[in-house]
Amino acid sequence: MNSCNFWELLRSRYSELTRSGRRVADYLTRHAEEAQYLSISSLAAECGVAEATIFRFCRSLGFDGYNEMKISLAQANAIPTAAGADKLEPGADTATLCTHASAVALEAINGTRSVLNPEAIDAAATLLQRARQVFCFGQGGSQILANDIWARFATVSTKFRTAGDSHMQTIAASLMVPEDVVLFISYSGSTRDMMETLRIVKGNGAKVILLTHYADAPGTALADVVLLCGAKESPLDGGSIAAKIAVLFVAEVLVLRFTLDNQELAAIARERTSKALAPKLL
Structure with a gap:
């Protein structure tokens, strides 16, 4: 550099x-x-x-x-903090940090709400409903988010899957069929591993839902549905909590749409999973 x-x-x-x-x-x-x-x-x-x-x-x-x-x-x-937020002074007290973090989180949610297209959510939910299997993928910090999203969907259906690193995702992608769907989490929408995996997915005829910040990211060209999050992330603040909040906000809207469209089955599944987990609590 x-x-x-x-x-x-x-x-x-x-x-x-x-x-x-x-x-x-x-x-x-x-x-x-x-x-x-x-x-x-x-x-x-x-x-x-x-x-x-x-x-x-x-x-x-x-x-x-x-x-x-x-x-x-x-x-x-020299702007290490989130866009739109006041720059913190070195001597700021903890109460000020709480106010700052709250403002950043709200900005992330409000920014996402303004760019999130309800029709795109509906289209994504339809793909999920019709899918044989749904694979939640991501890389780096986005893989952790993908796992969180998978865990949320896993309480209502067994067709949701996840995989390990990019190698395991490539293996899973190579075995997909047209009835499968990939929900890929990538803030930038422009990583080499993501593009390689999505090309394999599309080559097998499977569908792609991409959750990203950039509407013009290279990955959008391979996506059947694009879901946008609005939180801005500085190159010096990669993996920011604000960006994660924005991604999870989009995911929660998608979960709500999916479960409301499958209310009876979702209610039965959640009753069964809650009952199964109850003995594990103290």
């Missing part, structure tokens, strides 16, 4: 940039804070250039790719 300060680097290389490269540089200068949350597709659209131009711009500054450039930009902006 280039160790120079992003703005110093941009100033020193500005005269060497192409006309389209300068257009990107000018946009970043004017919209520094917002730009750190944009996908490469979104930044290209805002600048009126091709994605390849953004990539060449990053390489001209000495970065290996877009994500490395975005991290450097975020470091230069």
Whole structure:
């Protein structure tokens, strides 16, 4: 990674940039804070250039790719906290931290509510109802969320599944059939392992529901249904609780839709699972 300060680097290389490269540089200068949350597709659209131009711009500054450039930009902006929240002072007391965390959580939920399409939830729930098996996948921190979502659905149906790391997910994907569905959790929607797994899933004719933040993420091209979460996450704050809250909010809406559409079966299943778990409590 280039160790120079992003703005110093941009100033020193500005005269060497192409006309389209300068257009990107000018946009970043004017919209520094917002730009750190944009996908490469979104930044290209805002600048009126091709994605390849953004990539060449990053390489001209000495970065290996877009994500490395975005991290450097975020470091230069020095905003480690969630978007829209007041920056915390080092001496802030715990009561202030509680207020801050509450504001961030509410912002994540409200932001998600504003971008979540009810019709997409309905379409996703229909896929779940018709599926032979539903696999809840994710990678890294998103895999933990996928497991949480699987556990929630597992109380009402045995057709929900999960898998281990990306290797095990690839194995599961290779054995899927058209009646299967994958619910994939990926905030960025643009990881290599995710794309590889989804290509195998689609190659077998199975359906894909993608839960992500970016409507223009590469993974959306392989999804039958896209569910959006609205929490913004800085490149310096990966795995933030706010983003997790946003993802789980979407998942809870999907669970509610699924169970309400299958009220009788869901009620019987929850009665049985609750009865089975009761002896395990002290």
